[in-house]
Amino acid sequence: MKTMKLMATTALGVVTGLSPALAQMTEIGPGEGQVNIVAWPGYIERGETDAAFDWVTKFETASGCKVNVKTANTSDEMVALMNEGGFDLVTASGDASLRLVAGDRVQPVNTDLIPSWSTVDDRLKDAPWFTVDGVHYGVPYMWGPNVLMYNTNVFAEPPTSWNVVFEEMDLPDGKSNKGRVQAYDGPIHIADAAQYLMFHKPELGITSPYELNEDQYKAALDLLRVQRTLVSRYWHDAFIQMDDFKNEGVVASGSWPFQVNLLKGEGQPIASTIPQEGATGWADTTMMHVDAANPNCAYMWMEHSLSSNLQADLSVWFGANPSVPAACTDGRGMATAESCTANGMDDFDRIRFWTTPVSSCPAGDCVPYYRWVSDYIGVIGGR
Secondary structure: OOOOEEEEEOOOOOOOOOOOOEEEOOOOOOOOOOOEEEOOOOOEOOOOOOOOOOOHHHHHHHHOOOEEEEEEHHHHHHHHHHHHOOOOEEEEEEHHHHHHHOOOOEEEOOOHHHHHHHHOOOOOOOOOEEEOOOOOOEEEEEEEOEEEEEEEOOOOOOOOHHHHHHOOOEEOOOOOOOOOOOOOOHHHHHHHHHHHHHOOOOHHHOOOOOOOOOHHHHHHHHHHHHOOOOOEEOOHHHHHHHHHHHHOOOOEEEOHHHHHHHHHEEEEEEEEOOOOOOOEEEEEEEEEEOOOOOOHHHHHHHHHHOOHHHHHHHHHHHOOOEEEEEHHHHOOOOOOOHHHOOHHHHHHHHHHEEEOOOOOOOEEOOOHHHHHHHHHHHHHHHO
16 A cells, blocks of 8 residues: 655745744545535535536545535634644635634645646636745635626616615615625625725725725725615625525625526526626635645545536536636536636636735735734624
8 A cells, every 4th residue: 555655844934934844745645535625605516406516426436535515604714614623625715725824724735746736727826825935735726706796676787886885875776775785794805895995095005905004994994884884784604695685685795606696597686797996806725734634535636626627517606717727618517718708717807816914014014814803893793
């Protein structure tokens, strides 16, 4: 039997301030029989929601690794689960990935053991939300924008601005937006407010919605306090948000293409847009726990996650963009060049991807993420 060989690598102190030695595999041995993954809703399907979407069953048959999935609805929940342990992989967004690196919760990935690494979009290979000093702490999975989802019975034309969810106003149906809009239930939503201010208040000098000095940060919180008077719910569960659009009179909110596609598939009067201010977005990375109990199966899954047919079908299912561009055109899955364009493949440069805010940034002294967490709780609580 092959044995798993290990080598040491160092993650330098840009993120952690330390230089811990982390184990990195140099050879993949036989599978352990299972792999435990923390994932966003809709990311790992085995045909139970829709029989046409199953990228688990064949992997389990071929690898002998049973895929166990724990769904998480927010990045904070993902970080908490990885801190608890017991999982091999996580599909982490950029507002979680560097926290996991800094907390020594994930290990470097040896891309030489992932043959399909060469097919990854060059714009993602060294992305700063999972690469530290040239060390890759994961494998890109999917990316996409945080779109403005809206009810087409209320908006005959797509809203041109995010102001419909940030400022009190009458909507095209003549009724106020108060109590008819939602906001995301996560501290990273502060970045959406900052991005809105970048466009409408350039005098603030914001250059990145994730790098805010005290004055810029205060302006974003003030805007969110206005929004607090408008929202009917801070959403984090995709399915509850969909129910709110169907049954609770919600007509506009930041959302994911996942909800948009499911609601449209049900025949609901739903569409989405990226308004003039642009959008924040997520580029998710499959990361491996530092103490993964099933590392061989984990590496097998990371390779499988880059297969063109999985990338294509997940792109169609979730309304996201594959990290393997060929998945849009090679015909091995459901995606087409047209479907990828519809999902925002051409909008990469309009999206500011979630990144963990830190205190030391190119803009100078910035407000770190722990303050985002506590202050956003305060905003939601009406403070």
